[in-house]
Amino acid sequence: MKKLIILFSFFYCLVGCKSGQEISDKQDTKINLTFNNYLERGYVNIQSKHYKDAIDNYSRAIKIKPDDENPYHNRGLAFYYLGKYQLAIDDYNRAIKINPDYADAYLNRGLAFHYLEKFKDAIDDYNRAIKIKADYTDAYYNKGLAFYYLGEYQNAIVDYSNAIKINPDYANAYLNRGLAYFNLGKFQDAIDDYNRAIIIKPNYSNAYLNKGLAFYYLGEYQNAIVNYSNAIKINPDYADAFYNRGLAHFNLGNYQDAIDDCNSVIKINPDYADAYLNKGLAFHYLGKYKDAIDDYNRAIKIKPNYSATYYNKGLAYFNLKKYQDAIDNYSNAIKINPNHADAHYSRGLAFYYLGEYQDAIIDYSNSIKINPGYADAFYNRGLAYFNLGNYQLAIDDWNRTIKINPDYADAHYNKGLAFYYLGEYQNAIVNYSNTIKINPDYADAHYNKGLAFYYLGEYQDAIVNYSNAIKINPDSADVFYNRGLAFHYLGRYKDAIDDYNRAIKIKPDYSDAHYNRGLAYFNLEKYQDAIDNYSNVIKINPDNEVAYTNRGLAFLNLGNHQLAIDDFNVAIKINPDSVLAYYNRGVSKWYLKLNYCIDFKKSCDLGMCDNYNTYCK
Numbered sequence: 001m002k003k004l005i006i007l008f009s010f011f012y013c014l015v016g017c018k019s020g021q022e023i024s025d026k027q028d029t030k031i032n033l034t035f036n037n038y039l040e041r042g043y044v045n046i047q048s049k050h051y052k053d054a055i056d057n058y059s060r061a062i063k064i065k066p067d068d069e070n071p072y073h074n075r076g077l078a079f080y081y082l083g084k085y086q087l088a089i090d091d092y093n094r095a096i097k098i099n100p101d102y103a104d105a106y107l108n109r110g111l112a113f114h115y116l117e118k119f120k121d122a123i124d125d126y127n128r129a130i131k132i133k134a135d136y137t138d139a140y141y142n143k144g145l146a147f148y149y150l151g152e153y154q155n156a157i158v159d160y161s162n163a164i165k166i167n168p169d170y171a172n173a174y175l176n177r178g179l180a181y182f183n184l185g186k187f188q189d190a191i192d193d194y195n196r197a198i199i200i201k202p203n204y205s206n207a208y209l210n211k212g213l214a215f216y217y218l219g220e221y222q223n224a225i226v227n228y229s230n231a232i233k234i235n236p237d238y239a240d241a242f243y244n245r246g247l248a249h250f251n252l253g254n255y256q257d258a259i260d261d262c263n264s265v266i267k268i269n270p271d272y273a274d275a276y277l278n279k280g281l282a283f284h285y286l287g288k289y290k291d292a293i294d295d296y297n298r299a300i301k302i303k304p305n306y307s308a309t310y311y312n313k314g315l316a317y318f319n320l321k322k323y324q325d326a327i328d329n330y331s332n333a334i335k336i337n338p339n340h341a342d343a344h345y346s347r348g349l350a351f352y353y354l355g356e357y358q359d360a361i362i363d364y365s366n367s368i369k370i371n372p373g374y375a376d377a378f379y380n381r382g383l384a385y386f387n388l389g390n391y392q393l394a395i396d397d398w399n400r401t402i403k404i405n406p407d408y409a410d411a412h413y414n415k416g417l418a419f420y421y422l423g424e425y426q427n428a429i430v431n432y433s434n435t436i437k438i439n440p441d442y443a444d445a446h447y448n449k450g451l452a453f454y455y456l457g458e459y460q461d462a463i464v465n466y467s468n469a470i471k472i473n474p475d476s477a478d479v480f481y482n483r484g485l486a487f488h489y490l491g492r493y494k495d496a497i498d499d500y501n502r503a504i505k506i507k508p509d510y511s512d513a514h515y516n517r518g519l520a521y522f523n524l525e526k527y528q529d530a531i532d533n534y535s536n537v538i539k540i541n542p543d544n545e546v547a548y549t550n551r552g553l554a555f556l557n558l559g560n561h562q563l564a565i566d567d568f569n570v571a572i573k574i575n576p577d578s579v580l581a582y583y584n585r586g587v588s589k590w591y592l593k594l595n596y597c598i599d600f601k602k603s604c605d606l607g608m609c610d611n612y613n614t615y616c617k
Helices: 020-026 033-047 051-064 069-080 085-098 103-115 120-131 137-149 153-166 169-181 186-202 205-216 221-234 240-253 255-268 273-285 291-300 307-319 323-337 341-353 357-368 377-388 391-402 410-419 425-438 443-455 459-472 475-491 493-506 512-522 527-540 545-557 561-574 579-591 599-603 612-617
Strands: none
Touching: 033 051, 033 069, 051 069, 069 085, 069 103, 085 103, 085 391, 103 120, 103 137, 120 137, 137 153, 137 169, 137 323, 153 169, 153 425, 169 186, 169 205, 186 205, 205 221, 205 240, 205 459, 221 240, 240 255, 240 273, 255 273, 273 307, 307 341, 323 341, 341 357, 341 377, 357 377, 377 410, 377 475, 391 410, 410 425, 410 443, 425 443, 443 459, 443 475, 459 475, 459 527, 475 512, 493 512, 512 527, 512 545, 527 545, 545 561, 545 579, 561 579, 579 599, 599 612
């Protein structure tokens, strides 16, 4: 999961209109009773959410008394509730023009500016309201909200704190101050404020939800779950609480619980795309890639332009080894978000697994352009270059990988392989050694370090490294085989045979191990054992010319010249230019007093003339 989508809610109150009675108390006793009636009706209309009727009644009141600020103010509220914020502002302006000290009008004009996202204008109005009415808690509170939306969280905290000083039981102020602390990364301070909000308002589901989020960001997923569960107890249809509880379960590895919570979200809100996405991710981590794809498809149906869903769908196809389908989905993610570095990188991996290394390199390069510190992209681009035989370019990329992450063991290891393929065995050894420093249990690094020493002719050092590899992984036939070769070159044939035996036990059809075991027995003059091993090679690979030639030599040394000739005949049939087969067939024929000069002549034509010159001239 690359990103967890965290949802949290805000709650804030809006100052309502005054009752008709309150307004009436302020009117001159000579005001016509009809004026008060219209004000009363307007108030009732607002309370019952009949805002158009309210506007009509306040407009009639204004006609009767155009110089009274109250009907303008309250008509502004009706426009506000209809979402007609500019008309609301126009009415608040008229009220303020009539009464420049009308604190409520400044407050409510500020709220209208807020909804038009004119937060600085809103703050100016809240300040004016506070100047008129120093203990105006709602003005401080809403000013805090405006600062919050501007990202000025510290200023928001100051204003929420002022609201709390005036009204210590202002639960919403504690909640929103908690949100400001949250956005500053002060999660414990946020939790403290959410706790205060809950003490004042025990059934405050939003406070439990946001407290859960703070615990989530502290990595305390179990505490987060407890608080999300409390929010759900209070509000069983709280989709966001189920959703976020699912995320906490996900991070604890409780994928089935995460799926269950996502299902609860979907039951409440079938169009909750993120719930399908995260449900898909949970299936993904359970290895149920097809189920994951089904949920990603549902998320895409609801939210077609969500790059994260296509990206994760691509990952699911990748894990199913459907690389072209993966590429198609990564491409969709990139169309939606061309700067999605992970999508470029992952598409590169899919091309790599299809053997399309050049296309892989292009995608890795794109991901690096977007994120120059993307160590994995450099590393895998290096692998693509390596597979194209561009070893120096591969080394350059692994150097960049190591610069970003000096402990990237695989980069050191593969850099060693590239030097190995360039024949720079000493440089290869240096890089394998670096790998082992980072990860002492890196069996392949020990093994390949042994190979590099072997090719430098340093057989004892090779044996030491092969032995280290065997300690880590005792089931590698290749390591036993190559240690056997090193013993072989040191003339320690019995030790070599022991290792060839181990290699064959692990891998019974290991042709090279049978062959070299035969050579070791031959060098120990145990010709029958050599013959048995060469016969094993021939069973595994009937076209192995060298096995026939060497078995023939073993027969020759046992004096079985006809059997030797039979093997040399097969070797020559497989390879008509086998100089050793002609040469040694000539030797066997010499022992049998047959026409050996024909074979010595042929071997001389192929470069071995000693017997021809000695016996045939």
